[in-house]
Amino acid sequence: MTSAVFALFLREWRIARRIGGSGAMGVVFFLTLVVIVPFAVGPDPNLLARIGPAVLWIAALLASLLAFDRLFQADAEDGSLDLLHMGETPLEVAVLVKCAAHWMATGLPLIFAAPFLGLMLQQERMALLGVVATLLVGTPALTLIGAIGAAATVTVRRGGLLMALLVLPLTIPVLIFGVSAAEAAAGGPVPFLSPFAILCAITLVAVALCPFAAAAALRHLGE
Protein backbone atom coordinates (compact mmCIF):
# COMPACT_ATOMS: atom_id res chain seq x y z
CA MET A 1 0.00 0.00 0.00
CA THR A 2 2.93 2.34 0.70
CA SER A 3 4.09 2.12 -2.90
CA ALA A 4 0.51 2.69 -4.11
CA VAL A 5 0.22 5.81 -1.96
CA PHE A 6 3.59 7.08 -3.14
CA ALA A 7 2.70 6.35 -6.77
CA LEU A 8 -0.56 8.28 -6.43
CA PHE A 9 1.21 11.24 -4.85
CA LEU A 10 3.85 11.25 -7.58
CA ARG A 11 1.20 11.08 -10.29
CA GLU A 12 -0.81 13.96 -8.84
CA TRP A 13 2.33 16.04 -8.35
CA ARG A 14 3.51 15.41 -11.91
CA ILE A 15 0.13 16.28 -13.38
CA ALA A 16 -0.02 19.48 -11.33
CA ARG A 17 3.50 20.47 -12.39
CA ARG A 18 2.98 19.61 -16.06
CA ILE A 19 -0.42 21.06 -16.65
CA GLY A 20 0.79 24.02 -14.63
CA GLY A 21 -1.60 26.87 -14.27
CA SER A 22 -3.21 25.89 -10.99
CA GLY A 23 -0.31 26.90 -8.73
CA ALA A 24 0.86 29.95 -10.65
CA MET A 25 -2.71 31.00 -11.43
CA GLY A 26 -3.61 30.86 -7.75
CA VAL A 27 -0.66 33.10 -6.86
CA VAL A 28 -1.57 35.63 -9.57
CA PHE A 29 -5.18 35.66 -8.37
CA PHE A 30 -3.93 36.11 -4.78
CA LEU A 31 -1.77 39.04 -5.94
CA THR A 32 -4.68 40.62 -7.82
CA LEU A 33 -7.01 40.41 -4.83
CA VAL A 34 -4.43 41.95 -2.48
CA VAL A 35 -3.60 44.71 -4.95
CA ILE A 36 -7.20 45.82 -5.48
CA VAL A 37 -7.95 46.12 -1.76
CA PRO A 38 -6.13 49.50 -1.31
CA PHE A 39 -8.09 50.85 -4.26
CA ALA A 40 -11.31 50.00 -2.45
CA VAL A 41 -10.48 50.98 1.14
CA GLY A 42 -8.05 53.83 0.40
CA PRO A 43 -4.27 54.06 0.78
CA ASP A 44 -4.23 54.78 4.54
CA PRO A 45 -1.20 52.85 5.91
CA ASN A 46 -2.67 52.47 9.41
CA LEU A 47 -5.92 51.04 8.10
CA LEU A 48 -4.08 48.66 5.74
CA ALA A 49 -1.80 47.50 8.55
CA ARG A 50 -4.85 46.80 10.72
CA ILE A 51 -6.88 44.87 8.15
CA GLY A 52 -3.85 43.30 6.40
CA PRO A 53 -3.99 39.81 7.98
CA ALA A 54 -7.73 39.57 7.24
CA VAL A 55 -7.20 40.66 3.61
CA LEU A 56 -4.41 38.13 3.15
CA TRP A 57 -6.51 35.35 4.62
CA ILE A 58 -9.61 36.10 2.53
CA ALA A 59 -7.48 36.36 -0.60
CA ALA A 60 -5.75 33.05 0.20
CA LEU A 61 -9.13 31.41 0.82
CA LEU A 62 -10.56 32.59 -2.52
CA ALA A 63 -7.35 31.73 -4.38
CA SER A 64 -7.28 28.21 -2.99
CA LEU A 65 -10.95 27.82 -3.92
CA LEU A 66 -10.04 28.41 -7.58
CA ALA A 67 -8.39 25.07 -8.20
CA PHE A 68 -10.69 22.77 -6.24
CA ASP A 69 -13.28 22.01 -8.89
CA ARG A 70 -10.84 19.91 -10.93
CA LEU A 71 -9.66 17.89 -7.92
CA PHE A 72 -11.87 14.89 -8.71
CA GLN A 73 -13.64 16.04 -11.87
CA ALA A 74 -10.62 15.41 -14.10
CA ASP A 75 -10.40 11.86 -12.74
CA ALA A 76 -14.12 11.31 -13.22
CA GLU A 77 -13.96 12.42 -16.84
CA ASP A 78 -11.08 10.19 -17.91
CA GLY A 79 -12.33 7.15 -16.00
CA SER A 80 -9.50 7.05 -13.45
CA LEU A 81 -11.92 7.63 -10.59
CA ASP A 82 -13.56 4.23 -11.13
CA LEU A 83 -10.15 2.62 -11.13
CA LEU A 84 -9.13 4.43 -7.94
CA HIS A 85 -12.00 2.54 -6.26
CA MET A 86 -10.54 -0.74 -7.46
CA GLY A 87 -7.07 -0.48 -5.92
CA GLU A 88 -6.04 -2.04 -2.66
CA THR A 89 -5.71 1.40 -1.08
CA PRO A 90 -8.90 2.51 0.69
CA LEU A 91 -10.56 5.39 -1.14
CA GLU A 92 -10.28 7.55 2.00
CA VAL A 93 -6.49 7.24 1.90
CA ALA A 94 -6.48 8.00 -1.83
CA VAL A 95 -8.52 11.16 -1.16
CA LEU A 96 -6.09 12.21 1.57
CA VAL A 97 -3.11 11.67 -0.72
CA LYS A 98 -4.75 13.61 -3.54
CA CYS A 99 -5.44 16.46 -1.10
CA ALA A 100 -1.82 16.42 0.10
CA ALA A 101 -0.50 16.64 -3.47
CA HIS A 102 -3.06 19.34 -4.30
CA TRP A 103 -2.02 21.36 -1.27
CA MET A 104 1.66 21.06 -2.17
CA ALA A 105 0.94 22.24 -5.71
CA THR A 106 -1.53 25.05 -4.98
CA GLY A 107 -1.43 25.84 -1.24
CA LEU A 108 2.33 26.11 -0.70
CA PRO A 109 2.88 28.71 -3.47
CA LEU A 110 0.27 30.93 -1.76
CA ILE A 111 2.14 30.63 1.53
CA PHE A 112 5.44 31.55 -0.12
CA ALA A 113 3.80 34.54 -1.81
CA ALA A 114 2.00 35.76 1.32
CA PRO A 115 4.93 37.62 3.03
CA PHE A 116 5.72 39.56 -0.17
CA LEU A 117 2.10 40.55 -0.59
CA GLY A 118 1.97 41.40 3.12
CA LEU A 119 4.66 44.05 2.53
CA MET A 120 2.23 45.79 0.20
CA LEU A 121 -0.24 45.98 3.08
CA GLN A 122 2.14 47.65 5.58
CA GLN A 123 2.58 44.51 7.68
CA GLU A 124 5.18 44.40 10.45
CA ARG A 125 7.67 41.55 10.65
CA MET A 126 5.77 39.72 13.40
CA ALA A 127 2.49 40.09 11.54
CA LEU A 128 4.06 38.59 8.42
CA LEU A 129 5.37 35.66 10.44
CA GLY A 130 1.92 35.25 11.99
CA VAL A 131 0.22 35.21 8.59
CA VAL A 132 2.69 32.67 7.21
CA ALA A 133 2.37 30.43 10.27
CA THR A 134 -1.43 30.52 10.28
CA LEU A 135 -1.64 29.92 6.51
CA LEU A 136 0.77 27.01 6.84
CA VAL A 137 -1.46 25.42 9.46
CA GLY A 138 -4.84 26.57 8.10
CA THR A 139 -4.65 25.99 4.34
CA PRO A 140 -4.52 22.18 4.65
CA ALA A 141 -7.91 22.42 6.37
CA LEU A 142 -9.19 24.57 3.47
CA THR A 143 -8.00 21.96 0.97
CA LEU A 144 -9.64 19.13 2.89
CA ILE A 145 -12.95 20.98 3.30
CA GLY A 146 -12.76 21.88 -0.39
CA ALA A 147 -12.32 18.19 -1.20
CA ILE A 148 -15.78 17.50 0.22
CA GLY A 149 -17.28 20.15 -2.04
CA ALA A 150 -15.30 18.90 -5.03
CA ALA A 151 -16.41 15.32 -4.40
CA ALA A 152 -20.05 16.32 -3.96
CA THR A 153 -20.14 18.33 -7.20
CA VAL A 154 -17.99 16.02 -9.30
CA THR A 155 -20.77 15.16 -11.74
CA VAL A 156 -22.10 18.70 -11.96
CA ARG A 157 -21.02 20.49 -15.13
CA ARG A 158 -19.52 23.86 -14.23
CA GLY A 159 -19.94 22.92 -10.60
CA GLY A 160 -17.37 25.48 -9.48
CA LEU A 161 -19.90 28.02 -8.25
CA LEU A 162 -22.04 25.41 -6.52
CA MET A 163 -18.89 24.08 -4.89
CA ALA A 164 -17.96 27.56 -3.65
CA LEU A 165 -21.43 27.94 -2.14
CA LEU A 166 -21.05 24.60 -0.36
CA VAL A 167 -17.50 25.12 0.81
CA LEU A 168 -17.32 28.77 1.87
CA PRO A 169 -19.66 28.49 4.89
CA LEU A 170 -17.67 25.52 6.15
CA THR A 171 -14.43 27.48 6.03
CA ILE A 172 -15.67 30.22 8.38
CA PRO A 173 -14.12 28.66 11.54
CA VAL A 174 -10.76 28.36 9.80
CA LEU A 175 -11.01 32.00 8.73
CA ILE A 176 -11.96 33.24 12.21
CA PHE A 177 -9.13 31.51 14.04
CA GLY A 178 -6.61 32.02 11.26
CA VAL A 179 -7.15 35.77 11.19
CA SER A 180 -7.31 36.16 14.97
CA ALA A 181 -4.06 34.21 15.43
CA ALA A 182 -2.36 36.27 12.71
CA GLU A 183 -3.54 39.50 14.36
CA ALA A 184 -2.48 38.25 17.78
CA ALA A 185 1.02 37.65 16.43
CA ALA A 186 1.23 41.32 15.50
CA GLY A 187 0.40 42.22 19.11
CA GLY A 188 -3.10 42.26 20.49
CA PRO A 189 -5.09 41.58 23.63
CA VAL A 190 -5.21 37.83 22.86
CA PRO A 191 -2.10 35.65 23.24
CA PHE A 192 -1.01 34.15 19.90
CA LEU A 193 -1.13 30.55 21.06
CA SER A 194 -4.80 30.25 22.01
CA PRO A 195 -6.38 30.91 18.57
CA PHE A 196 -3.41 29.19 16.91
CA ALA A 197 -3.96 26.01 18.93
CA ILE A 198 -7.64 25.99 17.94
CA LEU A 199 -6.62 26.46 14.28
CA CYS A 200 -4.31 23.44 14.61
CA ALA A 201 -7.16 21.48 16.15
CA ILE A 202 -9.50 22.40 13.27
CA THR A 203 -6.93 21.16 10.77
CA LEU A 204 -6.45 17.90 12.65
CA VAL A 205 -10.20 17.34 12.81
CA ALA A 206 -10.40 18.07 9.08
CA VAL A 207 -7.65 15.51 8.39
CA ALA A 208 -9.59 12.96 10.40
CA LEU A 209 -13.08 13.61 9.01
CA CYS A 210 -12.93 15.15 5.54
CA PRO A 211 -11.42 12.16 3.67
CA PHE A 212 -14.30 10.02 4.91
CA ALA A 213 -16.91 12.56 3.84
CA ALA A 214 -15.33 13.07 0.42
CA ALA A 215 -14.88 9.33 -0.16
CA ALA A 216 -18.50 8.70 0.81
CA ALA A 217 -19.62 11.33 -1.71
CA LEU A 218 -17.47 9.71 -4.41
CA ARG A 219 -18.83 6.25 -3.63
CA HIS A 220 -22.38 7.44 -4.22
CA LEU A 221 -21.51 8.89 -7.59
CA GLY A 222 -22.35 5.90 -9.72
CA GLU A 223 -25.76 5.35 -8.21
Place this chain on the structure above:
Amino acid sequence: MNALIITTAALTPVSRLWRSASAFFIDFSMTEPGALPGRPPTFRQPADAPPILRLRVAGVCVARGGRRVLDNVDFRLAGGGALVVTGRNGVGKSTLLRALAGLLPLAAGTIALEGGAPDADVIRLSHYLAHADGMKAALSVGENLDFWAAYLGGGRDRRSRPPAEALAAVGLSHALHAPFGALSAGQKRRAALARLLVVWRPLWLLDEPLTALDRASREKIAQMMQAHCSLGGLIVAATHESLGLDGVAELALGAPA
Protein backbone atom coordinates in the same frame (compact mmCIF):
# COMPACT_ATOMS: atom_id res chain seq x y z
CA MET B 1 2.74 -22.67 -18.78
CA ASN B 2 4.77 -20.65 -21.29
CA ALA B 3 4.55 -23.45 -23.81
CA LEU B 4 0.81 -23.29 -23.43
CA ILE B 5 0.66 -19.60 -24.33
CA ILE B 6 2.81 -20.06 -27.38
CA THR B 7 0.80 -22.95 -28.66
CA THR B 8 -2.40 -21.00 -28.11
CA ALA B 9 -1.11 -18.15 -30.20
CA ALA B 10 0.10 -20.50 -32.91
CA LEU B 11 -3.32 -22.13 -33.32
CA THR B 12 -1.99 -25.63 -33.02
CA PRO B 13 -4.38 -28.52 -32.39
CA VAL B 14 -3.39 -28.42 -28.73
CA SER B 15 -4.72 -24.91 -28.37
CA ARG B 16 -7.92 -25.80 -30.20
CA LEU B 17 -8.40 -28.63 -27.76
CA TRP B 18 -7.83 -26.20 -24.90
CA ARG B 19 -10.28 -23.70 -26.24
CA SER B 20 -13.01 -26.18 -26.91
CA ALA B 21 -12.42 -27.55 -23.42
CA SER B 22 -12.69 -24.11 -21.85
CA ALA B 23 -15.85 -23.38 -23.81
CA PHE B 24 -17.52 -26.29 -22.09
CA PHE B 25 -17.11 -24.75 -18.68
CA ILE B 26 -19.27 -21.79 -19.45
CA ASP B 27 -22.94 -21.93 -18.95
CA PHE B 28 -25.39 -19.17 -18.42
CA SER B 29 -29.04 -18.46 -18.50
CA MET B 30 -31.23 -15.41 -18.31
CA THR B 31 -34.15 -15.54 -15.86
CA GLU B 32 -34.34 -19.33 -16.18
CA PRO B 33 -31.52 -20.81 -14.15
CA GLY B 34 -30.51 -24.29 -15.05
CA ALA B 35 -31.32 -24.07 -18.75
CA LEU B 36 -27.80 -25.22 -19.51
CA PRO B 37 -26.41 -27.21 -16.59
CA GLY B 38 -22.78 -26.52 -15.70
CA ARG B 39 -20.37 -29.33 -16.42
CA PRO B 40 -17.59 -30.22 -14.04
CA PRO B 41 -14.05 -29.50 -15.25
CA THR B 42 -12.64 -32.57 -16.93
CA PHE B 43 -9.12 -31.52 -17.88
CA ARG B 44 -5.99 -31.73 -15.80
CA GLN B 45 -4.50 -28.52 -14.53
CA PRO B 46 -0.71 -28.23 -14.63
CA ALA B 47 0.70 -28.96 -11.19
CA ASP B 48 1.97 -25.42 -10.48
CA ALA B 49 -1.10 -23.65 -11.84
CA PRO B 50 -3.36 -21.73 -9.48
CA PRO B 51 -6.77 -23.23 -8.78
CA ILE B 52 -9.50 -22.68 -11.34
CA LEU B 53 -11.59 -19.61 -10.65
CA ARG B 54 -15.30 -19.55 -11.13
CA LEU B 55 -17.40 -16.44 -11.56
CA ARG B 56 -20.87 -17.05 -10.26
CA VAL B 57 -23.53 -14.44 -10.88
CA ALA B 58 -26.92 -15.23 -9.44
CA GLY B 59 -30.15 -13.23 -9.63
CA VAL B 60 -28.42 -9.90 -10.05
CA CYS B 61 -30.74 -6.90 -10.14
CA VAL B 62 -29.47 -3.34 -10.43
CA ALA B 63 -31.58 -0.22 -10.15
CA ARG B 64 -30.38 3.14 -11.39
CA GLY B 65 -32.31 6.30 -10.68
CA GLY B 66 -35.25 4.31 -9.34
CA ARG B 67 -35.58 2.26 -12.55
CA ARG B 68 -34.60 -1.39 -12.58
CA VAL B 69 -32.02 -1.70 -15.35
CA LEU B 70 -30.98 -5.30 -14.80
CA ASP B 71 -33.46 -7.90 -13.73
CA ASN B 72 -32.42 -11.30 -12.49
CA VAL B 73 -29.23 -11.89 -14.47
CA ASP B 74 -27.68 -15.32 -13.94
CA PHE B 75 -24.56 -16.78 -15.44
CA ARG B 76 -21.52 -18.77 -14.56
CA LEU B 77 -18.09 -18.60 -16.09
CA ALA B 78 -15.10 -20.80 -15.32
CA GLY B 79 -11.45 -19.81 -15.54
CA GLY B 80 -10.18 -19.80 -19.10
CA GLY B 81 -13.56 -18.79 -20.47
CA ALA B 82 -14.82 -15.67 -22.19
CA LEU B 83 -18.34 -14.31 -22.21
CA VAL B 84 -19.68 -11.71 -24.59
CA VAL B 85 -22.60 -9.64 -23.36
CA THR B 86 -24.80 -8.52 -26.24
CA GLY B 87 -28.01 -6.58 -26.54
CA ARG B 88 -29.34 -3.39 -28.01
CA ASN B 89 -28.10 0.03 -26.89
CA GLY B 90 -29.25 1.00 -23.43
CA VAL B 91 -30.20 -2.51 -22.39
CA GLY B 92 -27.77 -2.47 -19.46
CA LYS B 93 -24.54 -4.01 -20.74
CA SER B 94 -22.34 -1.32 -19.22
CA THR B 95 -24.42 -1.41 -16.05
CA LEU B 96 -23.82 -5.15 -15.76
CA LEU B 97 -20.06 -4.65 -16.15
CA ARG B 98 -20.00 -1.85 -13.57
CA ALA B 99 -22.00 -4.02 -11.19
CA LEU B 100 -19.58 -6.92 -11.74
CA ALA B 101 -16.68 -4.58 -11.03
CA GLY B 102 -18.30 -3.70 -7.72
CA LEU B 103 -18.84 -0.07 -8.70
CA LEU B 104 -22.63 -0.25 -8.42
CA PRO B 105 -24.66 -1.53 -5.49
CA LEU B 106 -26.81 -4.57 -6.21
CA ALA B 107 -30.53 -4.34 -5.53
CA ALA B 108 -30.58 -8.13 -5.27
CA GLY B 109 -28.45 -11.13 -6.10
CA THR B 110 -24.84 -12.14 -5.58
CA ILE B 111 -21.60 -11.92 -7.51
CA ALA B 112 -18.81 -14.20 -6.38
CA LEU B 113 -15.45 -15.20 -7.73
CA GLU B 114 -14.75 -18.59 -6.22
CA GLY B 115 -11.52 -20.52 -6.07
CA GLY B 116 -9.16 -17.60 -5.42
CA ALA B 117 -7.99 -16.21 -2.12
CA PRO B 118 -10.74 -16.86 0.42
CA ASP B 119 -11.33 -13.27 1.50
CA ALA B 120 -10.67 -11.61 -1.86
CA ASP B 121 -13.26 -9.19 -3.13
CA VAL B 122 -14.32 -9.23 -6.78
CA ILE B 123 -13.40 -5.53 -6.94
CA ARG B 124 -9.77 -6.39 -6.10
CA LEU B 125 -9.64 -9.31 -8.53
CA SER B 126 -10.98 -7.60 -11.62
CA HIS B 127 -9.82 -5.14 -14.24
CA TYR B 128 -12.44 -2.76 -15.54
CA LEU B 129 -12.02 -1.07 -18.89
CA ALA B 130 -14.77 1.45 -19.46
CA HIS B 131 -15.39 3.74 -22.43
CA ALA B 132 -12.97 6.17 -20.83
CA ASP B 133 -9.37 4.99 -20.87
CA GLY B 134 -8.41 5.90 -17.31
CA MET B 135 -5.14 7.49 -18.40
CA LYS B 136 -3.83 11.01 -17.89
CA ALA B 137 -3.09 13.02 -21.01
CA ALA B 138 -0.32 14.98 -19.29
CA LEU B 139 1.70 11.88 -18.40
CA SER B 140 3.61 9.60 -20.73
CA VAL B 141 2.18 6.18 -21.53
CA GLY B 142 4.92 4.55 -19.44
CA GLU B 143 4.23 6.79 -16.45
CA ASN B 144 0.51 6.02 -16.68
CA LEU B 145 1.18 2.29 -16.74
CA ASP B 146 3.76 2.52 -13.93
CA PHE B 147 1.19 4.33 -11.81
CA TRP B 148 -1.55 1.76 -12.35
CA ALA B 149 0.91 -1.08 -11.78
CA ALA B 150 1.83 0.39 -8.39
CA TYR B 151 -1.67 1.51 -7.46
CA LEU B 152 -3.55 -1.62 -8.47
CA GLY B 153 -0.93 -3.77 -6.76
CA GLY B 154 1.11 -5.23 -9.62
CA GLY B 155 4.45 -6.95 -9.28
CA ARG B 156 3.20 -9.32 -6.64
CA ASP B 157 1.97 -11.91 -9.12
CA ARG B 158 4.46 -13.36 -11.54
CA ARG B 159 1.88 -13.04 -14.31
CA SER B 160 2.06 -9.23 -14.08
CA ARG B 161 4.20 -7.85 -16.87
CA PRO B 162 6.42 -4.75 -16.99
CA PRO B 163 4.97 -1.77 -18.91
CA ALA B 164 7.37 -2.10 -21.85
CA GLU B 165 6.40 -5.73 -22.36
CA ALA B 166 2.70 -4.93 -22.00
CA LEU B 167 2.99 -2.20 -24.63
CA ALA B 168 4.79 -4.59 -26.98
CA ALA B 169 1.87 -7.00 -26.60
CA VAL B 170 -0.55 -4.36 -27.89
CA GLY B 171 1.89 -3.17 -30.59
CA LEU B 172 2.78 0.15 -28.97
CA SER B 173 6.37 -0.45 -27.85
CA HIS B 174 7.48 2.77 -29.59
CA ALA B 175 5.05 4.86 -27.50
CA LEU B 176 6.49 4.18 -24.02
CA HIS B 177 7.74 7.75 -23.59
CA ALA B 178 5.12 9.51 -25.69
CA PRO B 179 2.59 11.66 -23.83
CA PHE B 180 -0.71 9.81 -23.65
CA GLY B 181 -2.56 12.88 -24.90
CA ALA B 182 -0.58 12.80 -28.18
CA LEU B 183 -1.79 9.34 -29.18
CA SER B 184 -4.55 8.67 -31.68
CA ALA B 185 -7.89 7.25 -30.53
CA GLY B 186 -6.95 3.68 -31.44
CA GLN B 187 -3.52 3.98 -29.84
CA LYS B 188 -5.11 5.32 -26.65
CA ARG B 189 -7.40 2.32 -26.56
CA ARG B 190 -4.45 -0.03 -26.99
CA ALA B 191 -2.49 1.74 -24.25
CA ALA B 192 -5.54 1.38 -21.99
CA LEU B 193 -5.66 -2.33 -22.82
CA ALA B 194 -1.96 -2.61 -21.91
CA ARG B 195 -2.98 -1.62 -18.37
CA LEU B 196 -4.70 -4.99 -18.04
CA LEU B 197 -1.34 -6.70 -18.48
CA VAL B 198 0.81 -4.70 -16.04
CA VAL B 199 -1.18 -6.04 -13.09
CA TRP B 200 -2.41 -9.60 -13.07
CA ARG B 201 -6.05 -9.70 -12.15
CA PRO B 202 -7.99 -12.77 -13.20
CA LEU B 203 -11.28 -11.18 -14.27
CA TRP B 204 -11.31 -8.71 -17.16
CA LEU B 205 -14.45 -6.62 -17.56
CA LEU B 206 -14.24 -4.93 -20.92
CA ASP B 207 -16.76 -2.39 -22.17
CA GLU B 208 -16.45 -2.11 -25.96
CA PRO B 209 -12.74 -2.96 -25.91
CA LEU B 210 -12.29 -2.83 -29.67
CA THR B 211 -13.54 0.73 -30.27
CA ALA B 212 -11.37 2.57 -32.82
CA LEU B 213 -9.00 -0.37 -33.34
CA ASP B 214 -7.78 -1.36 -36.82
CA ARG B 215 -7.72 -4.94 -38.05
CA ALA B 216 -4.09 -5.65 -37.10
CA SER B 217 -4.64 -4.31 -33.58
CA ARG B 218 -7.78 -6.39 -33.18
CA GLU B 219 -5.76 -9.51 -33.91
CA LYS B 220 -3.16 -8.47 -31.34
CA ILE B 221 -5.86 -7.86 -28.73
CA ALA B 222 -7.45 -11.22 -29.57
CA GLN B 223 -4.09 -12.91 -28.99
CA MET B 224 -3.71 -11.02 -25.72
CA MET B 225 -7.16 -12.13 -24.55
CA GLN B 226 -6.44 -15.69 -25.64
CA ALA B 227 -3.23 -15.67 -23.61
CA HIS B 228 -5.12 -14.31 -20.61
CA CYS B 229 -7.68 -17.12 -20.86
CA SER B 230 -4.97 -19.73 -21.23
CA LEU B 231 -3.44 -18.49 -17.94
CA GLY B 232 -6.75 -19.24 -16.26
CA GLY B 233 -8.21 -15.74 -16.54
CA LEU B 234 -11.82 -14.85 -17.28
CA ILE B 235 -13.16 -12.24 -19.67
CA VAL B 236 -16.58 -10.63 -19.70
CA ALA B 237 -16.89 -8.20 -22.58
CA ALA B 238 -19.78 -6.04 -23.73
CA THR B 239 -19.43 -5.56 -27.44
CA HIS B 240 -21.34 -5.46 -30.69
CA GLU B 241 -18.42 -6.92 -32.60
CA SER B 242 -16.67 -10.25 -32.63
CA LEU B 243 -13.80 -10.49 -30.16
CA GLY B 244 -11.90 -12.82 -32.49
CA LEU B 245 -11.84 -15.58 -29.89
CA ASP B 246 -13.04 -19.13 -30.34
CA GLY B 247 -15.38 -20.77 -27.91
CA VAL B 248 -16.90 -17.57 -26.58
CA ALA B 249 -20.19 -17.86 -24.76
CA GLU B 250 -22.86 -15.23 -25.28
CA LEU B 251 -25.20 -13.60 -22.85
CA ALA B 252 -28.00 -11.76 -24.62
CA LEU B 253 -29.46 -9.10 -22.38
CA GLY B 254 -33.02 -8.02 -22.92
CA ALA B 255 -33.70 -10.82 -25.39
CA PRO B 256 -37.34 -11.93 -25.61
CA ALA B 257 -37.85 -14.96 -23.39
